[in-house]
Amino acid sequence: MPAHTSPTALLVDTAPAAAVPLTAVTQAGLEAWRSEQEAATLRWVDAAGFKADAGAFVLLPDAEGGLGRVVAGLGDGSDPWALAGLPAAMPKGCYRLDPEPEPAVATWAAFAWEMGGYSFTRYKSGPAPTLATLVWPEGADRAHVERTVAGTTLVRDLINTPAADMGPEELAAAAGALADAHGATLDVIVGEDLERRDYPAVYAVGKGSSRPPRLIDLHWGDPSHPKVTLVGKGVCFDSGGYDLKPSGGMKLMKKDMGGAANVLGLARMIMMAGLPVRLRVLIPAVENMVSGHAMRPLDVLRTRKGLTVEVGNTDAEGRLVLCDALAEADAEQPALLIDCATLTGAARVAMGPEVVPFFTNDDALAADLERHGAAAADPLWRLPLWKGYRKQLDSKVADISNMSDSPFGGAITAALFLNEFVAPSTSWVHIDMYGWNPGNRPGRPMGGEAFALRALFAVIADRFG
Template identity: 50%
Template structure:
């Protein structure tokens, strides 16, 4: 059952949710009956973010819900309510509230209703919010795409390996008659994707490159790439227990790219879309990639392996080189690439890199408009020296702990030709704790921002 429903004209069963804050609380109280004001005072309600009061009529029937909010954070305003309000009713947002963006509040409600129930029964059914038909049409694809990212990331690797990731791509493209192509195992070597093969060859599950194609050849070509490392042990540079615990999420970039492709196709954007998912498991075995090995990439660059735990950029570089061969008008990649980005920006802010200032500015404006924040970091090219190698063209990582997110992006940039527009998102794809609308586990970060930008750029 969807947590967002269409509000019908004349619906008298829907219960109004009124939002308030300290600045407007006096006016809110004046709209209530005397018994409701007394009940509100007895409950200890204060107009602070997250506070809730259920108001009844004289017969004891629930007729109104009062919610304290931070008017500057509409996405969080209603996010806790689907799991706390009585599910026997459905609700709507009262016009008298203090939020300037009710659409964002409704989105927050839907995101707050999410539960990952593949391995257990739902705690309870979420309460439902009634919205206009137009709002429902606009919100439903975004809610479904976010849920898809969360579901893919939350699924353990045993059930979300490279083959299952390919199945998710196929399922996403099926309604739109998209074409699917795969290179699996040693086919990667024959087709000249050596770094994808090198990273994934030690797993009992074969590495692969998944390609989805959709759209008209006459439209501008857009390539979306997602890092699909289904589990990252670190390889021979083995992670410790804490660092390995949540590495099922290392395919979070792929989850974002798949969901974005679904949004693009559903919206019928005027693009010739190519989705590329290099899907591997970075495992340990006798044939695992070693520190000190040199790999020749698809683009012809030789790369010395400094650290086998810097594997994401290796699988992405072959995909980027292949993308560039298609001469697209734009390349976008998503990756859970570096811990350095999290140290710099924390868990909520994906790092955004771009090789064109106007392009980056457009993405940031779109991100701000839809409340899906990104933060720009520079492609500071003097830092390329940190990836110098004594035996190859460059290394995949370096000895310095400085500027790790930037040097990773600079590594990727070497595989994008000069003048070809490119965006790179270093995203966490994970919530460390439960917050309203942000349940612990997989998370879509930057998805709505990039889709809003693409929708402006490639309108149907």
């Protein structure tokens, strides 16, 4: 599978004496730090204009004129990514935090430092840039950092890979590599076998492509443990089908398998942590293309649950592939069912690219997600499964339409469509994620991105760990 060079490659075990000390200070703590410094040091800091803004730093010389210490700003202390820009910005070498921060801060510092070195270099010629390294902070939770880095980089790498090299077959291969690495089992249903094994909606969406659709089904863990099932939208490229997207809307559609990437990254974290769950990952992997075999507007499709769906718009294909996977997942009555999907532009209009909307029928789960999301700097916001909008999905010829004709509430009607395929008693959450950073921020470069990953892992670990 595409992979970041090495998890925690920028975190090292170099003896502290060989590393340059790095002092991280908040704006509120700057005066206290200054009160302990010599006049020459303060003149140097003032000349650099250092105010402890998040991401700012000043280099202090030692007695021989070499680099003696770095002072880095944390701003008001609320941004856990404050150090993420340093690996690329500071002189190359090895650094150590001095003084050592408390464990929670040390853990975030280690994670942010490592993610600050992330870049997708699969198609770049020449050597990778040399970045500054950091000695593992003593109080950092190494296992947490390592699995979060591993999960996040997997998500990013999969999304960043162009669709020509990340079709349904390659996505299945990435799931297979993950299964092999952790002793999981994998079943992949391909092409016309999807119809024979009763995944008709997945097949209908994917049959228009020359690359056959697949249902990827990964199992891991003790069958006697609570069942946690992850479903990810794996539309490896979305042309829109006969309701063809304009060029601007189609350009980023390599990221339309971002939900699949997200659940694979989450699965990687769960398996690395050895959580006591019976994990299942279901990914309908397809391309939505135009051809003589492609579905057409107003076709009526069968689904695994038995409901018929009128295709109001061929560009609303994600919910069609998800409905078969959700029906299969729900049939097992899992203790927790999570689906992740780059599903609607309406969610982006409502929330922008950084805040993740979610829908659930479980108030306790909603509270857990918001609480853990806040703690993990992984913001989520609940939107309602507003039953009054369900009538917008009514069809005159089928049980339901995949698309509302109304311009309003598109993220809600999409979630209501998925809700039809999940029992009311199932603890289920639908994550309508973007899967992409539209600009560069420290530790979060433009490109594929994991969303809700840390929050979802924390909820699962809290409930079942």
